[in-house]
Structures are given as C-alpha cells and as structure tokens.
Amino acid sequence: xxxxxxxxxxxxxxxxxxxxxxxxxxxxxxxxxxxxxxxxxxxxxxxxxxxxxxxxxxxxxxxxxxxxxxxxxxxxxxxxxxxxxxxxxxxxxxxxxxxxxxxxxxxxxxxxxxxxxxxxxxxxxxxxxxxxxxxxxxxxxxxxxxxxxxxxxxxxxxxxxxxxxxxxxxxxxxxxxxxxxxxxxxxxxxxxxxxxxxxxxxxxxxxxxxxxxxxxxxxxxxxxxxxxxxxxxxxxxxxxxxxxxxxxxxxxxxxxxxxxxxxxxxxxxxxxxxxxxxxxxxxxxxxxxxxxxxxxxxxxxxxxxxxxxxxxxxxxxxxxxxxxxxxxxxxxxxxxxxxxxxxxxxxxxxxxxxxxxxxxxxxxxxxxxxxxxxxxxxxxxxxxxxxxxxxxxxxxxxxxxxxxxxxxxxxxxxxxxxxxxxxxxxxxxxxxxxxxxxxxxxxxxxxxxxxxxxxxxxxxxxxxxxxxxxxxxxxxxxxxxxxxxxxxxxxxxxxxxxxxxxxxxxxxxxxxxxxxxxxxxxxxxxxxxxxxxxxxxxxxxxxxxxxxxxxxxxxxxxxxxxxxxxxxxxxxxxxxxxxxxxxxxxxxxxxxxxxxxxxxxxxxxxxxxxxxxxxxxxxxxxxxxxxxxxxxxxxxxxxxxxxxxxxxxxxxxxxxxxxxxxxxxxxxxxxxxxxxxxxxxxxxxxxxxxxxxxxxxxxxxxxxxxxxxxxx
Amino acid sequence: xxxxxxxxxxxxxxxxxxxxxxxxxxxxxxxxxxxxxxxxxxxxxxxxxxxxxxxxxxxxxxxxxxx
Numbered sequence: 001x002x003x004x005x006x007x008x009x010x011x012x013x014x015x016x017x018x019x020x021x022x023x024x025x026x027x028x029x030x031x032x033x034x035x036x037x038x039x040x041x042x043x044x045x046x047x048x049x050x051x052x053x054x055x056x057x058x059x060x061x062x063x064x065x066x067x068x069x070x071x072x073x074x075x076x077x078x079x080x081x082x083x084x085x086x087x088x089x090x091x092x093x094x095x096x097x098x099x100x101x102x103x104x105x106x107x108x109x110x111x112x113x114x115x116x117x118x119x120x121x122x123x124x125x126x127x128x129x130x131x132x133x134x135x136x137x138x139x140x141x142x143x144x145x146x147x148x149x150x151x152x153x154x155x156x157x158x159x160x161x162x163x164x165x166x167x168x169x170x171x172x173x174x175x176x177x178x179x180x181x182x183x184x185x186x187x188x189x190x191x192x193x194x195x196x197x198x199x200x201x202x203x204x205x206x207x208x209x210x211x212x213x214x215x216x217x218x219x220x221x222x223x224x225x226x227x228x229x230x231x232x233x234x235x236x237x238x239x240x241x242x243x244x245x246x247x248x249x250x251x252x253x254x255x256x257x258x259x260x261x262x263x264x265x266x267x268x269x270x271x272x273x274x275x276x277x278x279x280x281x282x283x284x285x286x287x288x289x290x291x292x293x294x295x296x297x298x299x300x301x302x303x304x305x306x307x308x309x310x311x312x313x314x315x316x317x318x319x320x321x322x323x324x325x326x327x328x329x330x331x332x333x334x335x336x337x338x339x340x341x342x343x344x345x346x347x348x349x350x351x352x353x354x355x356x357x358x359x360x361x362x363x364x365x366x367x368x369x370x371x372x373x374x375x376x377x378x379x380x381x382x383x384x385x386x387x388x389x390x391x392x393x394x395x396x397x398x399x400x401x402x403x404x405x406x407x408x409x410x411x412x413x414x415x416x417x418x419x420x421x422x423x424x425x426x427x428x429x430x431x432x433x434x435x436x437x438x439x440x441x442x443x444x445x446x447x448x449x450x451x452x453x454x455x456x457x458x459x460x461x462x463x464x465x466x467x468x469x470x471x472x473x474x475x476x477x478x479x480x481x482x483x484x485x486x487x488x489x490x491x492x493x494x495x496x497x498x499x500x501x502x503x504x505x506x507x508x509x510x511x512x513x514x515x516x517x518x519x520x521x522x523x524x525x526x527x528x529x530x531x532x533x534x535x536x537x538x539x540x541x542x543x544x545x546x547x548x549x550x551x552x553x554x555x556x557x558x559x560x561x562x563x564x565x566x567x568x569x570x571x572x573x574x575x576x577x578x579x580x581x582x583x584x585x586x587x588x589x590x591x592x593x594x595x596x597x598x599x600x601x602x603x604x605x606x607x608x609x610x611x612x613x614x615x616x617x618x619x620x621x622x623x624x625x626x627x628x629x630x631x632x633x634x635x636x637x638x639x640x641x642x643x644x645x646x647x648x649x650x651x652x653x654x655x656x657x658x659x660x661x662x663x664x665x666x667x668x669x670x671x672x673x674x675x676x677x678x679x680x681x682x683x684x685x686x687x688x689x690x691x692x693x694x695x696x697x698x699x700x701x702x703x704x705x706x707x708x709x710x711x712x
Numbered sequence: 713x714x715x716x717x718x719x720x721x722x723x724x725x726x727x728x729x730x731x732x733x734x735x736x737x738x739x740x741x742x743x744x745x746x747x748x749x750x751x752x753x754x755x756x757x758x759x760x761x762x763x764x765x766x767x768x769x770x771x772x773x774x775x776x777x778x779x
Contacts (some may be wrong), residue, residue: 008766079761082761082764082765082766083760083761083764085764085765152765153760155756155757155760157757157760157761158757159761222761223761226761226762227761227762232758232759232761232762233758233761236754236757236758237746237747237749237754238746240742240745240746241742241743241746244738244742245739245742248735248738249735252731270731277735467766468766469764469765469766470765471765489757505731505734506731509730509731
C-alpha cells in the first residue's frame with residue numbers, strides 16, 4: 001500500500017510545555033507561601049488578597065489544572081499524533097484548547113484572590129468560568145475524537161483509551177458538580193444542599209483525582225515509559241485489565257471522603273468496599289510500569305528520565321495503597337481532617353504527577369529541539385532535590401497528622417479531654433509545619449534548576465515545528481482478526497460510549513438513592529433557613545475560605561462531641577444541613593470545628609478575635625481580617641440571594657425578598673447593641689456584623705429543637 | 713422538588729449487591745478475553761509506541777510474551 005506523507009504538529013506541544021513550566025513554578029511558589037503562613041501568620045500580609053483562605057484554593061487550582069493540566073495536554077498532543085499516525089484533526093481547535101485553557105487559568109488567578117469562590121474543593125471557580133471550562137474541554141474532546149476518526153493506525157493503543165476516559169469522565173463530573181443558580185455575575189449557590197451537595201462534591205473531588213490526575217497520567221506512563229526505556233510495555237494484557245477495572249471501580253469510591261459524617265451508612269460502606277477493590281488495578285498498573293524496565297535497570301542509574309519515572313510510578317503505587325487503607329473506617333477515624341491527608345495527596349501530587357511530568361519534559365524537550373539535554377548533572381541534582389523535597393514534605397506531615405489526631409482524642413483518668421483547648425494541639429505541630437515548608441522549598445528549587453536546564457537545552461538546539469512522517473492509510477472495512485476487544489479498539493465512538501456507561505453505572509447507583517429517598521436525610525423540624533444577615537455572613541465565610549481550615553462536621557465520636565458540644569452532646573445530623581447551599585463540612589481541621597460554635601462565645605469575643613486572633617488566643621496561627629471592619633455588607637444583593645435560594649428549594653415565603661433588608665438591619669442593630677454593651681463601636685453595615693450573626697447561628701437549630709422537646 | 717419524587721426505593725439494600733454482580737461478571741468476561749486473545753495481536757499493540765512513522769524509530773529487542 002502506498003505510504004502517505006504528513007507532519008506532526010510540534011508547536012502545540014511546545015506551547016503546552018512552556019505553560020506547564022511557568023504555571024508549575026507559580027503554583028509551587030503559592031503553595032510554599034501558604035505553607036509558611038501556617039507558622040508565620042505575618043506572611044498573610046494583612047491583605048485580604050493574600051490570606052491563607054484565599055491562596056490555598058489558588059495553590060490547588062494552579063498545580064492541578066495549570067501545572068498538571070498543561071502537562072497532560074502537552075503529553076497527549078505529542079503522543080496521540082504519533083500513536084494514531086496523523087496530525088491533530090484541527091490546528092485551530094488545538095490552539096483554542098491552548099489559549100482557552102490559559103485564559104481560564106488567568107481568570108482563576110484573578111478571581112480566587114478576590115474571594116470569588118464556590119468553596120467546593122477543586123471546583124472553586126465561579127459559574128462564568130465553569131461554563132468556559134466546559135466549552136474548552138469539549139473543544140479538546142472534539143479535537144481528540146476527530147483525530148481518532150482520521151487516524152492511519154487501525155487500533156487504539158492503551159494510552160488512547162486512558163485519554164478518552166479522561167475526556168468523557170471529567171466532562172460528566174464537571175457538569176454535574178457545577179450545577180448552581182447564579183446570584184450575581186460572579187456568585188452562585190450550589191443546586192444541591194447539605195448531604196447531597198457533599199456526596200456530589202466528593203464524587204467529583206475523588207474522581208477529579210482519578211480522571212484528571214491519574215488516568216491521563218497512566219496514559220502518559222504507557223507511552224513515555226516504553227519510549228524512554230526503549231522497550232515495549234511489560235504486559236499489554238495486564239494493561240487491558242488495568243484500564244477497564246480502574247475506570248469501572250474508581251467512580252464508586254467517592255463516599256470514602258465522607259466516612260463518619262452524616263452521609264447514610266450504606267453509601268459509606270459502598271465507598272469503602274470499592275476503595276479496597278481499587279488496590280488491585282492500581283497495583284497492576286504500577287507493576288506493569290515498573291516491570292517494563294525489566295532488563296533495563298542498569299540504565300535507570302544513568303538516565304534521569306527513567307529515574308524520575310521510576311520514582312513517579314513508585315509514588316503512584318504508594319499513594320494508591322494508602323488511599324484504600326485510609327478509606328477503612330478505623331484508619332479514617334484517625335487520619336481524617338488531619339495533615340495525614342495532606343501528606344497522602346502530596347505523595348501523589350509531588351511524586352506521581354510532578355515526577356512523571358519532569359521525566360516527560362526531560363525526554364520531550366531534547367527531541368523537540370533536536371539536541372541533547374544541556375546538563376545531565378543538573379537533571380540529577382533536580383532528581384535528588386525533588387526526592388528529598390518529597391520526603392521532607394511527607395514525613396513531617398505524617399507525624400503531625402497522627403500526633404494531632406491522638407491529642408484530639410486523649411482523655412485523662414477523670415474522663416475529661418487532656419487537650420481541651422484546640423490550640424494546644426496546633427502549637428504542638430508547628431515545628432512539623434516548618435519542616436514541611438523546607439521540603440516544599442527543596443522541591444521548588446529542583447523545579448527552578450529544571451527550568452534553567454530546559455531553557456539552555458532549547459537554546460542549544462533548533463526547534464522542529466513540523467515533524468515529517470509517513471504511514472499507510474487506514475483501510476476501512478477490513479475485519480479484525482481477533483475477539484471483541486480488537487473490534488472495540490477499532491471503533492472509537494463505541495469505545496467511548498462503553499467507557500461512559502462504565503463510569504455512569506457507579507455514579508448512578510451511588511447517587512440515585514440519596515437523591516430520591518427522602519428517609520436518607522431525616523428532617524429536623526427546628527432547622528430553619530438562614531436569616532438575610534446570616535446569609536451574608538455565610539457568604540463572607542465562603543469568600544474568605546474559612547472552610548479551608550475549619551470543618552462543620554462533628555463526627556459521632558465521644559472525643560468530638562465532648563470537645564465541640566459538651567453541653568448538649570450532639571454530633572452532626574444530616575437534617576441540620578438541608579438549607580446549606582453549598583455544604584461547608586470542610587476536609588481539614590487546622591482550626592477547630594465550628595458546627596456548634598453558635599452561642600459558645602460572646603459577640604465581642606468574635607469581634608476581637610477576627611480583628612486580632614493572637615490577642616484573644618495567644619499563639620493562634622489564624623490570620624487577622626481587618627478589612628471585615630471597614631467593608632460594608634452588600635445589601636443590594638440580598639434580594640437576589642433570597643430569590644436564588646428559593647428557586648432551589650429553601651422555603652422563604654413569596655415576597656420575603658422585599659422585606660429581607662429590613663430584617664437584616666434589625667438583626668444587625670441587635671448585634672451592634674450587644675457590642676456597644678462591651679464598649680465596642682461599629683457600623684451596623686460592617687461585614688463583621690454579618691459574620692458574627694452567621695457564627696452565632698451555627699448549631700443553634702438543634703439546640704432549639706432540644707429545648708422545645710424538653711418544654712413539651 | 714425533584715428529590716421528593718420518590719419517598720422510598722423498595723429494598724435499597726439490593727443496590728450494592730447488584731453493583732457487585734455487575735462488576736464481577738464484567739471482570740470475568742474481561743479476564744476470559746485477555747487469556748484467550750491472539751498473541752500476535754498483543755505483540756502488534758505492544759510495538760505501537762515504538763513505530764511512529766518518523767525516521768528516528770526506536771528498536772525493541774529481547775521481546776518476550778508475558779501473562
């Protein structure tokens with residue numbers, strides 16, 4: 001058959017590589033800053049745009065969507081063209097994908113420090129940006145599927161399956177989790193409330209890790225590791241099992257983020273079982289990667305690309321064993337809400353995603369620029385700095401997590417908590433926070449050295465824009481010789497639909513009962529919607545990212561009930577959250593839980609505490625919030641907030657929006673009077689008044705219910 | 713509200729069992745497939761990354777079949 005001549009597009013790969021490196025450095029720098037803020041609160045700079053609560057989501061979004069996202073696109077655009085023996089279907093779509101993605105990142109860099117956030121983890125961006133993400137993602141998928149359709153290679157290699165699964169699943173996750181009702185141009189409320197919102201969010205959050213950080217990188221592993229090792233993957237059969245069992249099982253495991261919460265028990269158990277089952281495909285994949293190096297281990301000593309990849313695949317294996325173990329309820333009881341989880345995600349992030357990206361870049365850049373790597377020595381220095389960085393990051397976080405968790409749960413012989421003051425447990429782990437920042441700094445230093453090395457490599461070579469290739473056209477209509485899977489591999493649309501069905505089954509079975517069965521969220525009659533002032537306060541709480549450090553979920557443990565609600569002894573119930581759009585359970589306790597904080601302190605305590613936390617609680621690492629005292633509540637938005645919430649089921653009376661501001665002012669006046677009694681003068685319009693109203697409301701409904709039943 | 717369409721689902725406990733059965737059958741079929749699949753096809757697929765139609769093809773030596 002006659003061979004056809006064509007060119008691979010290297011320019012798009014180059015653009016994504018540059019974006020990967022630039023945003024990688026920025027994302028890591030923001031992460032390091034956030035890490036330092038935790039032991040030197042002065043690094044919050046007393047500015048609202050740089051407080052921990054606002055830059056933490058900036059860090060997570062930057063490293064996940066900007067660093068890893070761009071690396072994923074770079075890797076996919078290079079490998080897909082070569083595996084399918086064709087140029088990308090459309091250069092225009094490729095460039096819309098590139099510039100669209102960068103614009104979304106810039107929008108995130110602007111809006112997150114401004115406090116424009118939904119507060120749902122890894123889905124913080126507000127609704128206009130969510131729509132842009134959906135559009136750009138569809139462009140990426142369109143370009144990819146169309147490229148598959150015009151391919152010259154009949155069969156799709158396993159890496160391509162992982163790319164397809166990434167595209168369809170992230171699309172489904174993003175759309176389902178982002179449902180909301182807009183209030184203003186950059187403010188929306190989640191369509192779901194409380195327990196349901198939590199379930200959808202962690203179905204999303206867990207699978208964002210699975211299908212944004214894992215499956216695309218497994219695809220990259222199946223391409224770049226054999227390329228770098230110069231030998232085929234160890235077992236292609238294993239890769240088939242790896243793929244289908246991974247995408248089939250992963251989607252079910254989301255509820256393991258919500259163990260011991262108010263989520264129905266059966267859903268928690270489902271999450272645990274499927275998490276344990278995940279060990280098999282994950283380790284199958286890891287072994288397949290490592291065994292690809294059989295007979296080439298001598299080269300691992302010399303080749304920095306292979307070094308990075310070996311550590312990456314090993315980190316993947318460690319993180320995917322640790323994840324299922326963390327989803328066992330007894331382990332989770334210790335680890336949840338602590339720094340253990342931070343260690344776990346960074347073994348995955350720094351080790352698996354970071355190191356695989358570095359390995360891929362060290363392999364790609366010399367090839368695209370037709371030269372050799374500028375300095376293997378510097379790449380080795382980077383490797384050791386990065387490896388030490390991971391160790392110095394992870395080990396202190398494990399120690400810190402376990403230490404703090406044990407301190408939270410320790411009772412003395414009289415049956416009282418030994419460390420009744422939460423702050424004692426925080427102060428104890430500050431040295432670990434310092435070590436963690438040192439680990440992060442080492443890792444960042446390595447990345448800076450890599451940047452220099454790659455720039456020098458590019459300078460000494462000459463970039464090949466279009467790489468000539470030739471291949472025979474794909475003769476359509478020829479029958480596959482083997483079984484059904486070979487047929488499937490030559491039918492991309494059918495393959496995509498089946499992969500979609502595989503991931504939907506898990507999602508549907510997990511969510512339908514929670515959404516449809518009323519008894520899953522028992523109603524508590526004393527739970528009422530927030531007042532307009534509390535609603536504003538809640539939105540300030542969301543804006544400042546309080547949820548990044550404070551949970552609102554008292555788990556049913558004696559130690560937690562004793563610590564957070566010693567008077568009434570109530571752990572958190574599903575029915576308490578029915579008007580919470582979005583839910584604010586949180587995932588990390590750097591500060592204490594706030595679900596029962598209402599009425600615990602006076603209004604003036606909150607006032608002083610928000611103004612200067614360490615003056616009220618010595619050694620507190622909480623940043624100060626001076627701007628809350630000068631900025632005014634945006635009463636012009638009150639009406640829209642009430643209307644939006646009623647639309648999604650919060651029972652405000654028809655027409656209440658027109659008198660809501662009066663109610664707001666009356667409640668604000670009451671708080672101002674309380675403060676005046678303690679010699680504090682503040683305008684009734686100040687944001688702090690709304691925040692105090694919200695904090696004082698937390699946990700009050702369930703107390704009111706209890707009082708009512710006692711009186712009866 | 714849409715969430716109140718159903719007040720209850722009969723025997724919700726059967727859901728996890730159904731999930732398990734679906735997965736188990738799927739996995740058995742998959743396993744049966746990879747064990748019986750044509751060896752030459754597996755060999756062909758393994759070599760795909762090496763051959764990208766450009767001049768700088770990488771060669772692969774010491775081929776062995778696994779699994």
